[in-house]
Amino acid sequence: MDMSIPGLRVLREVAERGTFTAAAHALGYTQSGISRQVAALEKAAHTRLFDRVPGGVVLTPAGSRLLPHAARVLDEMDAVERTLRGPTRTESVIRLGMFFSAGTVLVPRALAALSRNRPDIAVTTREGSSPALIRAIRAGSLDAAIVTSRPPHRPLDSESPSLSVTTITEVTLMVAVAASGPLGDRESATRAELMDQRWIVAPSRTEEPLLGAWPSLPGRPHVAHVARDWMTKSGLVAAGLGVTTVASNMADALPAGVRLLRVADGPAESRRIVLAHRTDDVDPAIGAMIDTLRTTAA
Template identity: 50%
Template sequence: MDFTDVSLTALRVLRAVAEQGTFTAAAASLGYTQSAVSRQIAAIERAAGTELLERRRDGARLTPAGRVVMRRAAIVLDEIDATARELSGLPEQTGTVRLGWMPSAGAVLLPRTLAALRASDPGLEVVTREGGTPALVRALRAGSLDLALLASAPPFRAPDAESPPLVLRTLVERPLLLALPTGHPLAHGAYVDVADLRGQRWIAAPSSGEDKLMGVWPGLDERPEIAHTARDWLAKLQLVAAGCGLTTVSASLVAAAPPGVRILPVRGGPQEQRRLLLARLPGPPSQAVTRVAAALRATALDAEAPVEPA
């Protein structure tokens, strides 16, 4: 085992594959060809004397040896980036936390937390990135994120089966809600019966191989009619306000609802609870990570608007 000739490029490629989950996606993110990515991975695996990535049908995942290398590589790459900043004349960043967040957190929770941290910890820098749960979990495993905000639905399984398990903390748990145009016939009561959702038009996120179709009420006993697709939650709510259809929302989005939208609970069928999780790798967190986690917990509790009484 000899790492003396391992290049920084190979370390960055390994991190990209661990984050993106496939050689193809890693190549696209780096602007490389897939064969160039494969060569870099082969070189670093030769130096390690073992496989660092498990090739599966659904992509590539770090092996136990790969996690060891990636943990150390993340430190090296972070130090190189800090050196580049210092040499370019920028002040050294102290207390930087890399935070990943799922899309629904961007409307209320994230901006409120960052505003609170600017007031309480002006020297603390938070660098953020949006992503779906699978992508954020891979970024945590690759050492590219310190914390990640994840959504979880019943039966509330762990977001991945890798070892060691991620440290997960539930920030809030609230029922899934329904957003309707104020002029919709179902918007005039204190709640919506799940049986009345048959035949409705829905506004949902476009589905992908990893991320589920978000916006349609779960468990409908019919093929839903998707009238519009949008990834951005605020765009979905604006489409609801325009009378284009219905969509589901978490309780944290109630405060972001524009005029023309009424948000109600749904009765009947299984209780559709949703959890907001804060995830990190095991091990003692830095003081900066602890401060950001505390701010997220406080803001999440404040941002949870009460559901209209039924």
């Protein structure tokens, strides 16, 4: 087989991104360039590597078997590049993915502590939705990812082998309101009272529900603003323009003029923050990062 390094890189990127267009954007290729690389790789492999599905592509069984080998080859090429650059003080590099808003409080504090206690470990990060981060782990472009899990806490994906999942912490959901607003002097509110509020929600995504309106409101919420960025949402709340659902561990990141309320009725709402990585990944640096994340979360 005559498989090129660029072809293997395209295989990994398409497997992670789920579309030729997204892979082209990530690699700086044209879409036709991605198609040519995939065609050349399939010719070398003597088999089809991707199947088209609504909204993108998925690996065929042959593509799934090839992917881990491609990831190892690309990791080795990265190691060669680091060797040629010369020795550095850093012994371990962890490529860490994180869900949106994890970089507001938890991850910066944990990585600062890890840097102080383990200067031999370097961590690079990138944000993404939980499904995209899980695909990136399987594609080999991330070593681990901090993602969220909601009850009943099913497996993160249906692929085999299953990923190793370690619970970092469990957080309760609360409602952020303006201190100067009608609910600002309260410790809690009922779902009926929250139905009358203007809600600030995250953009709707087909692959992953994001925080926004309270999950068990008894009717359709009045959505006034749509924003993914936590700073934007909290700024809108502080200005008295609406309320939004947040995790309790975000309390330290609240701007002045914002309070958190409990929801007094209905089912308790919580989310689990977990760290996922491949089951064959026994790097002690991952273990050190897990310990630091747990300590920071506590």
